[in-house]
Amino acid sequence: MKLTRTLVLTWATACALCTILWAQQFQFNLDHLAAKASDSVDVSLNSGMLQFAGKFLDGKDPDEAQVKKLISRLEGIYIKSFEFKEEGVWSQADLDRVRNQLKAPEWSRIVGTRSAEDKETLEVHVRNQNGKVTGVAILATGPKEFTVANIVGAVDLDSLADLGGHFGLPSMEKGTEPQKKKK
Amino acid sequence: MDWLEDELKQALGRKQPSPDFEARLIAAAAAAGRRSVLRFPVLAMPRWLAAAAAVLVITGAGAGYRHHQGEAAKEQVMLAMRITGQKLNRIQVQMKGVRQ
Amino acid sequence: MLQTGCEFTELMREHRAMVFSVAYHFLHDRELAEEIAQDVFLSLHRNLAGLQSAAHAGFWLRKVAVQRAIDAARKRKRRPQVALDDVAEPVARAAVADPMLGETLRRLIATLAEAPRMVMILRYQEDLDPAEIADLMAIPVGTVKSHLQRSLALLREKLARRGVGEK
Numbered sequence: 265m266k267l268t269r270t271l272v273l274t275w276a277t278a279c280a281l282c283t284i285l286w287a288q289q290f291q292f293n294l295d296h297l298a299a300k301a302s303d304s305v306d307v308s309l310n311s312g313m314l315q316f317a318g319k320f321l322d323g324k325d326p327d328e329a330q331v332k333k334l335i336s337r338l339e340g341i342y343i344k345s346f347e348f349k350e351e352g353v354w355s356q357a358d359l360d361r362v363r364n365q366l367k368a369p370e371w372s373r374i375v376g377t378r379s380a381e382d383k384e385t386l387e388v389h390v391r392n393q394n395g396k397v398t399g400v401a402i403l404a405t406g407p408k409e410f411t412v413a414n415i416v417g418a419v420d421l422d423s424l425a426d427l428g429g430h431f432g433l434p435s436m437e438k439g440t441e442p443q444k445k446k447k
Numbered sequence: 448m449d450w451l452e453d454e455l456k457q458a459l460g461r462k463q464p465s466p467d468f469e470a471r472l473i474a475a476a477a478a479a480g481r482r483s484v485l486r487f488p489v490l491a492m493p494r495w496l497a498a499a500a501a502v503l504v505i506t507g508a509g510a511g512y513r514h515h516q517g518e519a520a521k522e523q524v525m526l527a528m529r530i531t532g533q534k535l536n537r538i539q540v541q542m543k544g545v546r547q
Numbered sequence: 548m549l550q551t552g553c554e555f556t557e558l559m560r561e562h563r564a565m566v567f568s569v570a571y572h573f574l575h576d577r578e579l580a581e582e583i584a585q586d587v588f589l590s591l592h593r594n595l596a597g598l599q600s601a602a603h604a605g606f607w608l609r610k611v612a613v614q615r616a617i618d619a620a621r622k623r624k625r626r627p628q629v630a631l632d633d634v635a636e637p638v639a640r641a642a643v644a645d646p647m648l649g650e651t652l653r654r655l656i657a658t659l660a661e662a663p664r665m666v667m668i669l670r671y672q673e674d675l676d677p678a679e680i681a682d683l684m685a686i687p688v689g690t691v692k693s694h695l696q697r698s699l700a701l702l703r704e705k706l707a708r709r710g711v712g713e714k
Contacts, residue, residue: 451699454648455652456674458648458649458653458671459652459653460568463563463564464564464567468567468584469556469563471585472585473556475589522597525596526596529596
């Protein structure tokens with residue numbers, strides 16, 4: 265009886281942990297921007313929804329086939345994206361609140377670009393555990409836009425890079441080595 | 448309908464915008480595409496659609512509702528992939544600009 | 548799923564008068580109405596993949612046009628005052644053919660508060676019934692009917708004071 269109870273509790277804890285582990289990997293804390301946005305996107309797809317959606321993706325369509333393959337190994341996709349009519353709606357504090365979470369040891373920034381002309385910032389961070397990729401974070405900001413994306417799971421970086429080649433876009437170049445963060 | 452309502456119908460008849468409206472719009476849409484500016488659709492579900500979905504469930508049309516849900520989930524996935532693809536493409540463009 | 552390209556152009560041509568007119572009659576400002584209409588169609592352009600049919604697009608466009616017009620009015624933070632002083636006095640009781648009456652009515656509509664103003668536009672420009680208006684504006688049907696009733700009464704009163712009315 266005691267053993268059964270222990271097993272049940274262990275199983276329940278493991279399930280809860282799985283849920284926590286495979287949910288969003290960092291907090292966005294951006295709800296206050298939604299009210300000020302002229303356009304916004306909120307995507308929240310957990311493992312179950314991704315698997316469900318995958319059944320409706322057409323394997324004969326090149327774009328959908330690529331996406332189907334990519335999401336087969338994912339545990340979640342979470343995106344918040346805002347567009348504003350005026351500049352100055354979002355603040356550096358909003359960006360720092362997200363960035364600070366990506367300074368944790370398991371995260372590495374692999375790409376960071378800043379355009380002085382367009383006042384745009386773009387960053388890609390990768391989450392590593394035991395030598396394997398377990399998540400990707402993308403931050404993109406401009407004077408009138410703010411986007412955060414978290415792709416959770418065994419993200420295939422090559423496939424993700426290939427994504428740039430779909431939907432009519434040119435491919436992203438591969439081969440950028442992850443940088444170890446200096447503490 | 449009485450005389451006032453007839454007058455209101457006439458007074459509030461639809462009017463066309465300026466003759467160059469279409470040309471300006473097409474140009475603006477093309478410019479928006481060229482800039483690869485982040486423009487993401489708002490997939491807010493209209494109330495009538497949510498209500499229709501609820502009716503399907505209530506009347507037991509489970510298969511139809513499930514298909515609808517699946518298509519909606521698929522659209523969300525494709526949207527997410529478009530967003531991600533656009534951002535990664537933007538990074539590539541900027542990186543190329545730095546190297547040149 | 549709608550595609551971009553020619554479907555967008557077709558939708559724009561089919562619905563541009565509707566979108567523009569909702570904004571124009573609501574704001575009584577042609578330039579601003581054009582700006583809003585452009586904005587609405589650019590939103591359509593971005594949302595095309597998410598729309599399910601041409602009919603859905605029409606409903607969507609109307610809803611977004613209503614929202615954007617109301618947003619624009621709130622940003623202006625003013626209600627247009629009765630501009631009847633700017634309009635020539637009608638010299639006789641109006642028959643249906645009075646060319647000034649249309650402009651008078653449009654100006655009077657523009658002086659209503661936001662909600663009844665939009666209700667009147669959706670009723671008499673778009674020929675929507677109260678239930679459809681209630682659904683689009685996300686307000687109770689009773690409120691829609693009340694707005695219609697009171698607005699019509701107010702218009703009758705204002706027109707009567709100016710000697711305009713049913714023979």
